[in-house]
Amino acid sequence: MNEKIRDVSDxxxxxxxxxxxxxxxxxxxxxxxxxxxxxxxxIGAGAGLLTSFLPS
Incomplete structure (x- = not known):
C-alpha cells in the first residue's frame, strides 16, 4: 500500500x-x-493492523 494513502487511511x-x-x-x-x-x-485488506496487536 502506498505510504501516503496508508497514513491518511490510518x-x-x-x-x-x-x-x-x-x-x-x-x-x-x-x-x-x-x-x-x-x-x-x-484476511483483512488493510495494513495488518490486527496482527500488529498480537505477539509474534
Whole structure:
C-alpha cells in the first residue's frame, strides 16, 4: 500500500469504522484467552493492523 494513502487511511480509520476500538480490543482479548497453540489468519485488506496487536 502506498505510504501516503496508508497514513491518511490510518488517521481517519476511527471515524469511518463504528466501534473501531471495540472491534480490535475484543478480537485481541479473545485470542489471548485461547488456550494452547493458536493460529490466526488475518484476511483483512488493510495494513495488518490486527496482527500488529498480537505477539509474534
Amino acid at each position: 488517521s481517519i480509520r476511527k471515524e469511518l469504522i463504528p466501534c473501531f476500538d471495540d472491534l480490535y480490543s475484543v478480537s485481541v482479548s479473545l485470542i489471548h484467552k485461547a488456550s494452547g497453540a493458536l493460529k490466526v489468519l488475518d
